[in-house]
Amino acid sequence: MKLTPKLILVFLLISILPILLISEIIFRTSRNVIEKEVVNHLVSTNLLKSTEIGQWVHQATAMLEFMAGQPHFRHGVLDVLQRQTSGDDKGADYQSIYRRILDDYLKPGISVGDFIELMIVNVADGRVIISNDSRQEGKIFWDQPFFQEGRQATFVQNIYYSMALRQPAMTIATPLKDDAGQPRAVLSGYVDLARLSAIMEQRTNQTGTEDTYLVNTFNFFVTEPRFETGAALKKSIHTLGVTKALARGEGVASYPDYRGKVVIGAYKWLPEWQLCILTEIDQTEAFASIATLKTTIVGATICFTLFVMLIGWLSAVAITTPVKQLVAATEAVGRGDLDFRLNLGGKHEIAFLARSFEKMTERLKSTLVSKDALIREIEERKQIESKLKKVLTDLKRSNNELEQFAYVASHDLQEPLRMVSSYTQLLAERYQDKLDEKAAKFIHYAVDGAARMQKLINDLLAFSRITTRGGAIEVVSSENVLDAALQNLRMMLQTTGAMVTHSQLPRVRADESQLTQVFQNLIGNAIKFRSGDMAHVHVAAARQNSHWLFSIKDNGIGIEDKYKKKIFVIFQRLHTRDEYPGTGIGLALCKRIVERHGGTIWFTSEPGRGTTFFFSLPTEKSKVNCEI
């Protein structure tokens, strides 16, 4: 499963289950409360109304009994009765008594509102002798229960269909007795059943479908139900509520009512009236608030679900979008596109991941770049190295050849030169007398030239021997070497009076005789090229890393800077032979010896004030490969 639906699902599961559970609990609890309320309401309505019926009938009965107990009324009735029996009912007296009863008692009794008709019935024949409704007078109610029972005591005839009224009726009757206590007439009244219906309807109107009605033992409506007209004693009802109430039961049930609509009904048997009272309310209305509650809860749950799904989706998107970008980035990098940019902001882990990913590609990129450069450089260097090697090899070979040539040349040249020199000198000695001055002069030149040439050849030989015939390089005391050099220069020092001083000198690795040569040449030069003053040469050594740096300082004529290089070239001379004798080999030898030891040689000078030659030599412990 992909991340988005999974996250949404997880969000849903986490939130919906508790929501559903809570909703269910709230719903159930509320429904119980509502149901209880409905039931209580219905039951209390029944109770209230049955009590009201009782009170109302009781009140009507009390009024009737009160009227029957009025002596004036009673005597009037007895008078009318007596006159009717005796046939004395035509006169004005009779009429006045009759009217008095009617106007003072019956009609006011009606106006109270509990009765629709009040009448006085003759005990003797059940005939109506006076009634507020004159049409009823003369009717005979002999066989009616209210008459039969009412003769003895107050009696309430339960609701029946009165043919006299042509409508359902309830009749209350009470005896009218003469002074002897004998019943002579029955005061009867039809109670106004509209009042009964009014009692039933009193609270009914307050709600939508609440309906209270009475049903008799024959399953007939006694009062008008709310949704029917003319049903009283004309329509029967066989609902579950009625059946249970008629079985002398009391309770609350849900069942289809007379309209076929499902109602919640409270039913109650009223033994006093032999009726059952039912208060019903449409289940839809009763539970309307439950339905509303349900709708609200379902609505809220749906809204919340959608909200949670949205949150889940947003969270998923917040995660998957950078992940997708990362995936795209890795694929791009996989394809080799290192310039792919993520541009993810934020401070969450994925953003961190993205940033480190970017850093990684960045480094990868630079690494790749430097690697390429490195490879190129290595190749260049290798080429250079191989070139160098070749050059070096060539150089060594040519060097060797040159040295070999120099050695051979100087060595092999000496012999013929010596012959030229010897024979020229021999010529001069043997033919001294025979040669003129000019010839002698020429021979002198030739001998001198040969001697100079011999000197040059010897120098050259020495030069070449530095490398070809060099001694072993070992640890030597440079002080001893300096002493040996000074010993060799003893004559020169004595003649010039030059002063050579030195600092403490170290032990170095060197070819002793060659190092002697270096000291000897440099000090010799310092004395040779002294200025007018007495020559003073100072030799010192200073440690520099793996080398000792020797310095030979003089106070001589100095060397111009432009001769820095030229001065070390073989047979190069800065002065004429007349000024300073020499072949010009000395410094070339020094350079070659120092270089053979792995060192270098240079000088600093102030013309006219003195020169300091420096050369470096390896310390006694260094293992520098000196000979190149």
Next chain:
Amino acid sequence: MICVLCLLAGCPSPDAERPKSAVETVSLQLKWVHQAQFAGFYMAAESGYYQAENLSVTFIEGGDGIDQAASLISGTADFAVMAPEDILINRSRGHAITALAAIYRRSATVLVAMADSGIIRPQDMIGKTVAASGGSGVRDFDLQFRAMMKKLDLDIGKVRLVSYDPRYEGFYSGAIDVTAAYMTGGVIRMLTQGYAVNLIWPGDYGIAFYSDTLAATQDTIARQPDMVQRFVRATLKGWQTAIGDPKAATRVTMKYARIADEKLQLAMMEALLPLVHTGEDQIGWMKKQDWRQMHQILVQQNILARPLPDLDRVYTLDFIESEKTAS
């Protein structure tokens, strides 16, 4: 072939098929032509109450010149709907017919005067023309009118008694001041035609007559008490249902009614309701005093030559009472 059909139709097994007893065919002689007057019987048939009692009931329509008692006596009908006075008269002639239930516990007979006539009680009829006499079909009009006048000590000689005219032409024209009529018939027609009338019901003046009464011969009752019981039970249930829902009863009636006028039948149904269901006792219930009074009136008017010796056997509450205890 039948077996195959049974199998195909998924007939119940022979055991289940065997009824408690075979369906009995019984017949009922009606007092008049098919109309809402007999709604309870139709309801019992159409609602399957008879079937539930293993009865198949055939209705025999009544009409002019059809004597319900004769149908019973001849055995043409097992039961009959008839006037209580006819039961008493036939008894007096030696035909042992017994009332099983008073369907109409109050008489539908009424005396009608125009509303503006000033006639509101029997006393007002003195010196007036009253159409209440007639043949056997409307015997109860004459009977009850006379009984009422007698009960009230009014001199019937001072009344001009003329023949009953079912078309009420004289009454409408004003030639006749008062006419007898059935609340379930003529009165409905008058009202339908827009006449405002005063109704003077003999029942209000001490004349408590039943109307349609269900009866059978003493012989039938003695030989088939179980069948009678079942028939009465289903019939009363039919009436209870019909009374309880007049509209449904009218719809059922329309399957039978001669006059296919649903409005008329419904009006008839509503008019008969208080006569059948009085709000007291149960439907069909009879009282000794009522039979005594009816008997007394017939004797007084010389319709019965002499009092019946066995008046208490004219009716039986056995089947209603057992029905009452059963319910």
